[in-house]
Amino acid sequence: MFDVTRIPALKDNYIWLLRKGASAVVVDPGDAAPVLDVLQKESLTLSSILITHHHKDHQGGIDTLLAHWPSAKVFGPAQESITGMTTPLRGGERLHLVALGLDLQVMAVPGHTLGHLAYYGEGRLFCGDTLFGGGCGRLFEGAPLSMCESLARLAALPDDTRVYCAHEYTEANLRFALAVEPGNRALRRRADEVAVIRAKGLSTVPSTLAVEKATNPFLRCKEPEVVAAARARGIAENDPVAVFAALREWKNSF
Ligand SMILES: [Zn+2]
Secondary structure, three states, X not given: OOEEEEEEEOOOEEEEEEEEOOEEEEEOOOOOHHHHHHHHHOOOEEEEEEOOOOOHHHHOOHHHHHHHOOOOEEEEXXXXXXXXXXXXXXXXXXEEEHHHOEEEEEEEOOOOOOOOEEEEEOOEEEEEOXXXXXXXXXXXXXXXXXXXXXXXXXXXXXXXXXXXXXXXXXXXXXXXXXXXXXXXXXXXXXXXXXXXXXXXXOOOOOEEHHHHHHHOHHHOOOOHHHHHHHHHOOOOOOOHHHHHHHHXXXXXXX
């Protein structure tokens, strides 16, 4: 089993550092400085960089990391422009990261961007800006249907999967979730817990898929209270994709 270290970066990003022995892999290094700091302090060798999508806050640090670790491999979405990419991926591949003895499943999860990838292995999911604590990414490039399908693919993983998303957005997301589904007791409990965690300056990530499925409105588009909330925003049918689209629109201006 590998260890995961959280590296806070930029405004509210998390860079995830996977490590075993003296070897390390980073996911979405939007900034190199805090990563170099950890690698150097702990005498780790960077063997690979995993990128979920092309946004600068997820890949801005690649250049500098490669200057220090020129033989590191860079995995990322084939259809997006990723600095120094050595291994373009489309989803469906299995990666074997030799240095960590780790097998990862690559999943195509378009919606936030068209090539967005998620990486899953040993019960951990690194999902970038697709699924967040209590929410989901904005649809910058994809359509509601493709994001719904992507979220369904993630939700089909085992309930105890730990969800390592790339931003600390949970508290604000849960405020929105409560507006959608005020009668959800698990959600109210989670919102209270998260408020306490954030008041102490601690992180709410990772969560688990079980928690997300019970409280994240974007995974609950068939639940009667969620459907009713979307219908109150003007949609005419109960189709889960239409419900999802209405929620996403509503959240954009919440
Ligand atoms: Zn993004």
